[in-house]
Amino acid sequence: MTASTQAKSLSIPKTMKAWVLDDPEQLRLTEKPVPEPGPAEVLIRIDAVAICGTDVEIITKGLPAWIRGGLPFNKNFTPGHEYMGTVVKLGAGIDEYAIGDRVAVEIHAGCGRCERCRMGMYTSCLNYGQNYGDHQKGHRANGFTTDGGFAQYAVNHLNTLIHVPDQISDEEATLIVTAGTAMYGLDVLGGLIAGEGLVVTGPGPIGLMSVAVGKALGAEPVILTGTRDARLNIGLKLGADHVINVGTENPVEAVKRITGGKGVHYVIECSGAPNALNEAMAMVNRGGRICLAAFPGKPVPVDLAKLVRNNIYVYGIRGEGNSATHRAAALMTQKKFDAKLMHTHTFTLEEVPTAFKYFRGRIEDAIKVVIRVS
Numbered sequence: 001m002t003a004s005t006q007a008k009s010l011s012i013p014k015t016m017k018a019w020v021l022d023d024p025e026q027l028r029l030t031e032k033p034v035p036e037p038g039p040a041e042v043l044i045r046i047d048a049v050a051i052c053g054t055d056v057e058i059i060t061k062g063l064p065a066w067i068r069g070g071l072p073f074n075k076n077f078t079p080g081h082e083y084m085g086t087v088v089k090l091g092a093g094i095d096e097y098a099i100g101d102r103v104a105v106e107i108h109a110g111c112g113r114c115e116r117c118r119m120g121m122y123t124s125c126l127n128y129g130q131n132y133g134d135h136q137k138g139h140r141a142n143g144f145t146t147d148g149g150f151a152q153y154a155v156n157h158l159n160t161l162i163h164v165p166d167q168i169s170d171e172e173a174t175l176i177v178t179a180g181t182a183m184y185g186l187d188v189l190g191g192l193i194a195g196e197g198l199v200v201t202g203p204g205p206i207g208l209m210s211v212a213v214g215k216a217l218g219a220e221p222v223i224l225t226g227t228r229d230a231r232l233n234i235g236l237k238l239g240a241d242h243v244i245n246v247g248t249e250n251p252v253e254a255v256k257r258i259t260g261g262k263g264v265h266y267v268i269e270c271s272g273a274p275n276a277l278n279e280a281m282a283m284v285n286r287g288g289r290i291c292l293a294a295f296p297g298k299p300v301p302v303d304l305a306k307l308v309r310n311n312i313y314v315y316g317i318r319g320e321g322n323s324a325t326h327r328a329a330a331l332m333t334q335k336k337f338d339a340k341l342m343h344t345h346t347f348t349l350e351e352v353p354t355a356f357k358y359f360r361g362r363i364e365d366a367i368k369v370v371i372r373v374s
């Protein structure tokens, strides 16, 4: 924390700049009241926020955002969920954080009272979307069911906060939740993967982070598949032992060749390609495990007999559960991989529409586009 951070933290304005979603695709910059933190909550001055594919889904189609029992359009809703900032005000009962602390955030606070929340599966909260309307269930998923981070301030529940140490920059800290999603995928697959083979299909942000986190946990070999060499090259820098361009090589045959015909223990599927699960089944060994972090837009045929005969396990994950972000942040603090390689562009809060244009059009090979808010 610098002296200027401290000074800024002491003066909290009454209103703030915030983007709101009107009709689909229509974001508008407006003024909103600065929110007040309730019990077990803090007010964060947002310093940086990254754009995610889910933001694009929300802005174009609405879901998974769900505001007051319906789609998020024309409800004065502020999207944005991959942000970090500085704690500027403490709600009742907070002694875990101090004013001036730098924090990154998880999306899902969960309700803390349903069966799934109590299991650590708060991203699958059974009370999702039941908050701050007619149902006082306490659930909060900023940028999904409550106001998010394309704004100057946000209120966050204590459970969603992650301390950001000095050696992680603001821009890098916005990537903690992405790394946490990759870590959660490895968690559900079993967690301990040193010396075991991992294929990651699809070099988007979660795929690239799955490579980095898998390698940091000792997976061997780590193989990344994709269609664009620029992204595959970033995968190599993040720890992939092998990359396969599926445009020039059959990925199943390549995995068999690299592993001497044995296949790998785990696949994390991040491409959403229609045949990805069938290919993943051909890449894992008998008893292998597949985590689906992406999905095709329509139902697809799957060779279920192969799944059963080979005792293959398939898992779906939603978000960044089980406090995985804290473990991911620990790996980043220890410099086990350089998440900054994925941060390609920076814009200001006023430039959010341009930032989305770069992200959606992959202009100049954009991967993670970050908004500097303050």
Ligand SMILES: [Zn+2]
Binding pocket: 052, 053, 054, 055, 081, 082
């Ligand atoms: Zn996201």
Ligand SMILES: [Zn+2]
Binding pocket: 110, 111, 112, 113, 114, 115, 116, 117, 118, 122, 124, 125, 126, 127
């Ligand atoms: Zn819950």
